[in-house]
Amino acid sequence: MAKKQIKKVVLAYSGGLDTSAIIPWLKENYEGCEIIAFAADVGQGEEELIGLREKALKTGASECYIVDLKEEFIADYVFPTITTGAVYEGEYLLGTSMARPIIAKAQVEVALRVGADALCHGCTGKGNDQVRFEGTFAALAPELTVIAPWREWDMVSREDLLDYLAARDIQTTASATKIYSRDANAWHISHEGGELEDPWCEPSKGVWTLTTDPEDAPNQAERVMLSFEEGKLVAVNDEKLSPYQAVMKLNAIAGAHGVGRIDIVENRLVGMKSRGCYETPGGTVIVAAYKALETLVLDKAALKYREQIGLEFSHVMYDGRWFTPLNEALLAGAASFAKKVTGDIVVKLYKGQATVVQRRSPNSLYSEDFATFGADDVYDQSHAEGFIRLYSLSSRISTLNQKARALKEAGKA
Known part of the structure; x- marks a missing residue:
């Protein structure tokens, strides 16, 4: 089948094995097409960005845009997600999922600015990211053609890609011995592949890169204080920090104590299960602190509803539905509850654990006067009898009705 004529395409470019092969492949398969590389800095580390532009140009791109998204990523995507309480399948703090909408959005913005007629990504046909990228493309620029090489070319393995590049004398730092597939940003790093493809195989020490x-880890526990204002983390240990700075500081502190590791088998959106190891040291501390502060300031009904928002939002984020009306509605609901989330939380870090040990808030609903087991003059315990009688009234009526019917039937016998 003949390929659609494409004049200019913007490629989401990382400089890794896949995207290194995509540039020459595009030139060979979309004749006359100008290729513009786009890279997003979401806090994956400077070492991954060094020489990236030069490499893209050398392999055939006409230009390479590197866009700094670190602060926006944490402030506008990570922190709002925290207010929803979203944790996918009970464990995953959505590190990769949260980065995709902002990366794809920035890619679309570059494409529209340079007058491209197509977008390209290096996501495989087996993964979630193809849905996340293309869902964003569809929401923001449906008129642009999407090129997904992994769904078009006949290469099926890492070795195929290495052979492809070697045949064209294109240098790459990837090799057949680098067995792990990793994705990093300021919030986390994920590890897949290699020994992790066998769920019976315990991860070796070589898997982990961000945490001790x-x-x-140290034999001495460390305490760290997080301060929130209306749901936003504003200070760590009384030091005022931007959202990105706060996450990076907590990554260093918590990572040294081995906090934030998980090893899970998750349900991908495309139907298969995958096994991955994730490291989210600072994020684990922030989520624990935020939840502890919520329990202090939200009443039972409010917290229950916020938990429902979190469950639904975890799937919205994981499934790549950021730019949807449902996402807006859930975020608006969470933001309403977050207005009460102001205060300080102290978390103790020790040997991989992050434990909340102190909490305070000007909006606290906890009152020692009410909760005490000692004598008090604010709660008359005799009032509980009437409350319980009304609270259990439906059960009482149901049982009395059953007994009355039984007596009636017995009288007829």
């Missing part, structure tokens, strides 16, 4: 092995 809990067994090797």
